[in-house]
Amino acid sequence: xxxxxxxxxxxxxxxxxxxxxxxxxxxxxxxxxxxxxxxxxxxxxxxxxxxxxxxxxxxxxxxxxxxxxxxxxxxxxxxxxxxxxxxxxxxxxxxxxxxxxxxxxxxxxxxxxxxxxxxxxxxxxxxxxxxxxxxxxxxxxxxxxxxxxxxxxxxxxxxxxxxxxxxxxxxxxxxxxxxxxxxxxxxxxxxxxxxxxxxxxxxxxxxxxxxxxxxxxxxxxxxxxxxxxxxxxxxxxxxxxxxxxxxxxxxxxxxxxxxxxxxxxx
Amino acid sequence: xxxxxxxxxxxxxxxxxxxxxxxxxxxxxxxxxxxxxxxxxxxxxxxxxxxxxxxxxxxxxxxxxxxxxxxxxxxxxxxxxxxxxxxxxxxxxxxxxxxxxxxxxxxxxxxxxxxxxxxxxxxxxxxxxxxxxxxxxxxxxxxxxxxxxxxxxxxxxxxxxxxxxxxxxxxxxxxxxxxxxxxxxxxxxxxxxxxxxxxxxxxxxxxxxxxxxxxxxxxxxxxxxxxxxxxxx
Amino acid sequence: xxxxxxxxxxxxxxxxxxxxxxxxxxxxxxxxxxxxxxxxxxxxxxxxxxxxxxxxxxxxxxxxxxxxxxxxxxxxxxxxxxxxxxxxxxxxxxxxxxxxxxxxxxxxxxxxxxxxxxxxxxxxxxxxxxxxxxxxxxxxxxxxxxxxxxxxxxxxxxxxxxxxxxxxxxxxxxxxxxxxxxxxxxxxxxxxxxxxxxxxxxxxxxxxxxxxxxxxxxxxxxxxxxxxxxxxxxxxxxxxxxxxxxxxxxxxxxxxxxxxxxxxxxxxxxxxxxxxxxxxxxxxxxxxxxxxxxxxxxxxxxxxxxxxxxxxxxxxxxxxxxxxxxxxxxxxxxxxxx
Numbered sequence: 001x002x003x004x005x006x007x008x009x010x011x012x013x014x015x016x017x018x019x020x021x022x023x024x025x026x027x028x029x030x031x032x033x034x035x036x037x038x039x040x041x042x043x044x045x046x047x048x049x050x051x052x053x054x055x056x057x058x059x060x061x062x063x064x065x066x067x068x069x070x071x072x073x074x075x076x077x078x079x080x081x082x083x084x085x086x087x088x089x090x091x092x093x094x095x096x097x098x099x100x101x102x103x104x105x106x107x108x109x110x111x112x113x114x115x116x117x118x119x120x121x122x123x124x125x126x127x128x129x130x131x132x133x134x135x136x137x138x139x140x141x142x143x144x145x146x147x148x149x150x151x152x153x154x155x156x157x158x159x160x161x162x163x164x165x166x167x168x169x170x171x172x173x174x175x176x177x178x179x180x181x182x183x184x185x186x187x188x189x190x191x192x193x194x195x196x197x198x199x200x201x202x203x204x205x206x207x208x209x210x211x212x213x214x215x216x217x218x219x220x221x222x223x224x225x226x227x228x229x230x231x232x233x234x235x236x237x238x239x240x241x242x243x244x245x246x247x248x249x250x251x252x253x254x255x256x257x258x259x260x261x262x263x264x265x266x
Numbered sequence: 267x268x269x270x271x272x273x274x275x276x277x278x279x280x281x282x283x284x285x286x287x288x289x290x291x292x293x294x295x296x297x298x299x300x301x302x303x304x305x306x307x308x309x310x311x312x313x314x315x316x317x318x319x320x321x322x323x324x325x326x327x328x329x330x331x332x333x334x335x336x337x338x339x340x341x342x343x344x345x346x347x348x349x350x351x352x353x354x355x356x357x358x359x360x361x362x363x364x365x366x367x368x369x370x371x372x373x374x375x376x377x378x379x380x381x382x383x384x385x386x387x388x389x390x391x392x393x394x395x396x397x398x399x400x401x402x403x404x405x406x407x408x409x410x411x412x413x414x415x416x417x418x419x420x421x422x423x424x425x426x427x428x429x430x431x432x433x434x435x436x437x438x439x440x441x442x443x444x445x446x447x448x449x450x451x452x453x454x455x456x457x458x459x460x461x462x463x464x465x466x467x468x469x470x471x472x473x474x475x476x477x478x479x480x481x482x483x484x485x486x487x488x489x490x491x492x493x494x495x496x497x498x499x
Numbered sequence: 500x501x502x503x504x505x506x507x508x509x510x511x512x513x514x515x516x517x518x519x520x521x522x523x524x525x526x527x528x529x530x531x532x533x534x535x536x537x538x539x540x541x542x543x544x545x546x547x548x549x550x551x552x553x554x555x556x557x558x559x560x561x562x563x564x565x566x567x568x569x570x571x572x573x574x575x576x577x578x579x580x581x582x583x584x585x586x587x588x589x590x591x592x593x594x595x596x597x598x599x600x601x602x603x604x605x606x607x608x609x610x611x612x613x614x615x616x617x618x619x620x621x622x623x624x625x626x627x628x629x630x631x632x633x634x635x636x637x638x639x640x641x642x643x644x645x646x647x648x649x650x651x652x653x654x655x656x657x658x659x660x661x662x663x664x665x666x667x668x669x670x671x672x673x674x675x676x677x678x679x680x681x682x683x684x685x686x687x688x689x690x691x692x693x694x695x696x697x698x699x700x701x702x703x704x705x706x707x708x709x710x711x712x713x714x715x716x717x718x719x720x721x722x723x724x725x726x727x728x729x730x731x732x733x734x735x736x737x738x739x740x741x742x743x744x745x746x747x748x749x750x751x752x753x754x755x756x757x758x759x760x761x762x763x764x765x766x767x768x769x770x771x772x773x774x775x776x777x778x779x780x781x782x783x784x785x786x787x788x789x790x791x792x793x794x795x796x797x798x799x800x801x802x803x804x805x806x807x808x809x810x811x812x813x814x815x816x817x818x819x820x821x822x823x824x825x826x827x828x829x830x831x832x833x834x835x836x837x
Contacts, residue, residue: 068454093456140354145437148454173354173436176454184436188337189353385582388545389635391569392576393596393642403595407586490586490622 038086044255068148081236087150102225125210145174155194198256283424298375327433378412418480505551518710526689529699575644581631596642
């Protein structure tokens with residue numbers, strides 16, 4: 001004889017079982033690790049992951065966005081093993097919230113980019129930059145939002161260095177990631193953009209008019225951090241070692257990054 | 267009391283939402299009239315009108331970009347011939363908001379128009395009124411409460427529109443950074459939570475004021491015409 | 500003066516009607532659902548005609564398959580529902596049409612005759628059915644129309660008010676020489692106001708009718724019979740003592756004070772004749788008949804004689820009867836009808 005009460009119990013048990021089974025994928029012990037990486041690393045990191053998988057390892061899951069966005073998500077508890085940020089500030093910001101071990105991995109250069117064939121070439125980077133107001137005409141200079149996107153911060157630093165900020169007031173186009181900014185340049189919505197030199201190599205519609213002299217901005221450092229409270233530390237360490245290792249170097253350099261050799265802290 | 271960012275974002279939000287609602291009103295009226303009349307093509311038109319409701323706003327913004335961006339033929343024409351700048355301009359933000367909130371206005375207007383006793387149109391005809399005079403003196407005054415309701419809903423929705431504006435008009439402080447975009451930016455910046463909190467409070471206050479004013483006005487109008495639910499003589 | 504010939508088709512419904520001779524006051528009559536309203540709407544231009552002509556005076560309003568839009572036909576129309584504009588007061592409704600020509604009756608006169616002064620500032624939803632219908636009538640009259648079309652407009656009015664409304668209509672039509680088309684199922688209204696009748700009947704799934712002068716329309720078998728007699732007013736009802744038979748009649752729909760006594764005529768619909776119940780008091784000065792229901796499908800009349808085929812009761816005696824109602828016509832209308 002079943003009573004109303006036991007009916008309720010059966011239903012409750014069923015519900016619990018259902019919930020658990022849905023949550024199960026999150027609880028699995030074995031699986032791919034997740035890497036959060038700055039948007040400018042997309043193509044290079046995808047090549048690295050493919051090479052890693054070709055060696056017989058399980059390919060990691062890659063998530064690309066602005067470093068600011070990713071850092072905030074990780075800070076809020078997003079589950080990832082590795083974080084490749086476009087600047088040390090966001091890595092430090094994350095380190096204040098979660099235990100992590102990080103060391104620089106890559107360097108990059110800032111470049112002034114335009115759609116192929118739309119701008120006259122630059123004699124020198126400095127002359128090009130100084131001529132920005134004229135070169136822009138009625139359009140705007142696209143760059144990552146200087147408030148939070150690392151590439152934007154570097155860009156703004158460079159503009160300050162050359163005393164261009166007053167002239168460009170109201171002529172900037174802040175985007176929530178450097179890739180978005182460059183997409184606008186590629187679409188023709190903005191005549192010029194400030195991005196990474198590596199971006200010119202992977203976005204065929206763009207050309208780098210000038211590489212910004214390194215003294216115009218703080219050094220561009222991409223630190224690689226491992227979140228110590230994430231599961232699957234073994235797999236994480238293995239992929240990190242790969243990324244820092246000799247086999248990965250060629251891919252990084254081909255993509256336009258410089259590899260910063262410094263021994264990782266454990 | 268209010269910082270520069272907040273003032274700019276608030277004023278811009280109000281400007282964008284107002285222009286979006288007022289600008290799309292005549293079109294909403296045209297479309298609603300056509301839909302209320304029924305006949306062939308009504309179903310298709312209805313579906314098209316509701317498209318922005320079901321599409322992710324970012325998609326709407328992207329579609330606007332490829333049709334009205336400066337490189338697109340239509341966008342280029344607008345720029346050259348009419349001097350109308352849309353992308354990265356507050357007018358573009360208003361357009362994006364207008365497209366996304368268009369269904370709200372059309373729905374409310376259509377309901378209001380359909381609720382008008384068709385016999386009243388005949389009575390007006392029998393009294394010798396031309397179609398324009400009928401619209402002006404009978405249809406429009408009776409549809410006014412519904413028009414207001416739709417405009418208020420659209421206004422509140424336009425205040426909160428994010429994805430389409432972000433994609434089509436970008437997030438430029440002072441130019442296209444409406445309140446929701448300012449909140450987003452504040453949240454991205456380290457230590458920006460307090461700023462975000464203030465902006466959120468502002469956004470809520472604005473929307474509430476708008477809703478209360480609009481509801482009050484609509485209610486008054488309805489009482490005047492005796493249009494309570496279920497009583498239509 | 501109205502002349503028309505119309506054929507309509509609306510889904511499964513078909514109608515053919517005509518008024519070959521010009522009529523000034525035409526009543527459209529027939530049972531419910533036969534198409535009186537549809538025909539009226541077609542004359543007004545609200546229904547599309549399959550074929551036909553509508554001529555008002557020297558203006559052609561419709562010909563072939565096409566016709567003028569209703570707003571161009573100079574209508575004055577009163578519908579079955581009042582259809583007052585809900586966002587306006589009664590006064591604003593009355594003044595709604597802004598005709599170029601001056602209306603046949605002034606605003607003040609309409610308000611006075613239809614007793615609308617107390618409701619002027621109210622809105623449509625604050626009016627009773629009867630009040631709303633009177634406002635609708637006033638609104639149509641004040642539109643200075645060339646012709647008035649009425650679709651069962653007096654249903655909601657109590658007898659006194661109905662009388663006032665009919666009287667106003669009659670006067671307006673008379674004064675301005677307006678044409679009147681009235682769709683109604685009440686014979687008394689038709690007979691009180693109109694001189695032509697268009698009875699609609701159904702034949703093989705089609706509604707048909709031709710307008711005829713009233714007297715002609717009334718002459719047929721089974722049609723109401725006109726009888727002559729004398730009116731006596733007692734206790735608010737009118738007793739019609741006729742050739743020894745007392746006929747008690749419902750309150751007259753339309754009589755002026757001077758018409759309430761004296762020679763008159765009555766129109767008796769055979770369906771309105773009922774036998775008196777046994778035991779009822781005998782009508783004044785009239786012999787009494789006892790018995791069952793009378794079959795009165797043939798009433799013949801002569802100069803001052805009202806003859807009924809009197810059936811015999813079981814004992815061979817005659818049967819008492821009374822009339823449920825009759826349409827009493829004052830002398831001047833009698834001349835138009837007879």
